[in-house]
Amino acid sequence: MTTVSVREFSYNPSAMFARAEKGETIEITRHGKVIAKLIPGHTSSWHVTRRLRGRPAPSD
Numbered sequence: 863m864t865t866v867s868v869r870e871f872s873y874n875p876s877a878m879f880a881r882a883e884k885g886e887t888i889e890i891t892r893h894g895k896v897i898a899k900l901i902p903g904h905t906s907s908w909h910v911t912r913r914l915r916g917r918p919a920p921s922d
Contacts, residue, residue: 865889868897 864886871878871890878888878900888900 863887863889865891865896868892 864881866878866888868890871888882888882900882902885902887902889896890898890900
């Protein structure tokens with residue numbers, strides 16, 4: 863997991879989204895406190911269904 867400041871995120875959000883697309887979770891901080899998390903999304907409804915049923919998604 864990577865941590866970046868709001869300022870760093872605002873300089874190049876496209877790069878942060880690309881990293882999340884590759885599976886990385888990014889915490890965004892302001893004054894040292896986490897205010898948001900950018901997490902990888904899954905396009906497959908199968909992953910969502912597994913999580914709703916309490917089963918972990920397989921690691922890619």
